[in-house]
Structure formats: C-alpha cells, structure tokens
Amino acid sequence: MSEKTASSTPPTPPAPATPQVPAPARRGSRMFADGSGPAPDPAGSHFERRIRSFQPRRSRVTTGQADALRRLWPAWGLDIDGQRVLDLDELFDGLPVVLEIGFGMGEATARMAAADPSTGILAVDVHTPGQGNLLGLAERQGLTNVRVANGDAIILLREMLPPAALAGVRVYFPDPWPKKRHHKRRLIQPEFLSLLAPRMAPGAVLHCATDWEPYAEQMLEVLTAHPDFENTAPDGGYAPRPDFRPLTRFEGQGLDKGHVVHDLLFARVPADLPA
Secondary structure (H helix, E strand, C coil), X not given: CCXXXXXXXXXXCCCCCCCCCCCCCCCCCCCCCCCCCCCCCCCCCCCCCCCCCCCCCCCCCCHHHHHHHHHHHHHHEEECCCCCCCCHHHHCCCCCEEEEECCCCCHHHHHXXXXXXXXXXXXXXXXXXXXXXXXHHHHHCCCCCEEEEECCHHHHHHHXXXXXXXXXXXXXXXXXXXXXXXXXXXXXXXXXXXXXHHHEEEEEEEEEEECCHHHHHHHHHHHXXXXXXEXXXXXXXXXXXXXXXXXXXXXXXXXXXXXXXXXXXXXXXXCCCCC
C-alpha cells in the first residue's frame, strides 16, 4: 500500500470565520428557543379574535431584561393561554391578589409590591422589555408577591380566573385611543366591566387613572352607570390620588405638560344587594 508524498508547500491557512450575527426574531417567533420565556402569542388561535384594547410595543430587549426573563420566567411568569384556570392561592401562597392591567416598565408595580408585601400583584402586559424589567426589579428588591402574566387580559378574565378571585383591579394610564374612530378600543367599556365584576370579590375596588380628560369623563360615565360598581368618592366624582399609587415618571411628564390626572375608585357591589 503506497503512502502519499507530503507536499513541500505549506498549506494555506483557512480564512477567518465571519462572525454570525443572529437574525432578528420574526414577528410571532419565540425570543427564547427553549421556551423558557414569554410566548409571542400565548393564546394562539384557540379563541376568537376580538378588538384589542392594547397596542403591542416591540422595542429592544436589553441583555439584563433578557437574562431576567430566562432565569425568572419559569418561577414568576405565566402565559395567558386560556387553557387552564389559575389557582391564585397556590400562585401567591394564600395572599389576596390584585390584578394590574398594563404596567409599562414595572417601576410603580415594584414600589407598590414593596410597600404592601401582604398583597399579591398579578401584573399583566404584552411589553416584553417591561416584563423583563419588572422581573429584574422584583429579584433585586426581594419581592415575592409579584407574578408577571403575558398576553390579553380579556382572555385571562374570561377563561383563567375563578369567580370572586380578585381583591382589587388596577388600570393605570391605559391607552386613551384619542381618535374617535378608535374609541371602541378603549378598555373601560360596559362589556369589560360586566366581564370583570364576577371575578372581583364583593367590596373589591377597581382603581383607574388617566391623564386624558375625555377618557376620564367616559370612565366616570360608564362606571357610574354600571350596576355592579359604586363610586367610593362621596361626591360621586373623581377621587384624590391614593397614597399607595406612586407618582410615575410617565405621569410626571404629563403633569409637566399641563395634563390633569384623574383617579377613579369604584367598589364591586355585592351580588345579593341592589346597586
């Protein structure tokens, strides 16, 4: 068996490898390949499509936010898939639970959780950077009373929460949808209140806040007219900002522009009593 004769010419070194830059995730694709983080569309096509009251915001996720999502989502996060009914007692170790719909970057949520560790906060949003930021804040501050839910709050209420499960609901600075043709997208509508009320315990308070005056007027009108809620303000109007609601950076910017912030606190009327 013959051997190949070695060439006297030294081999040409291979060209340096071109760094591979990961392609940006396509809309609807998972940011986390192993499924450990929030899903892009957790309910999928299981449920009817409805007019959404939120506008998905696809801004960049920082390294720290992505790290928090990978590490903490399995323990502190949940996808709103509509496939199961949540056991809030198990999820929050028996604490009374307040639902917060829309929390932005989570700074105010973390401050409220730190100020009241005896209350659990189920914080719902679709903003991935905010989800990661809130999880990171909760870890750094040692907060154990916060859970982050990803997806549509309507599906959460309709499919995943048992009756009278909530000790309160917070809707702070929801999208005002200022154009008249978009008013149907506003969250605080009679249909939403009728869905929400059975999930609230008697006496539980729905707390709304907005700096968009026409929306505040609509909120007051719709809430006042709904038989399942009663105004806690003695004069039947807006309420002073409670001490437990922090002044947020977004709110401060609005105040600097001359916006007027209105708080509305309406209690759930017991089902066996007249409104």
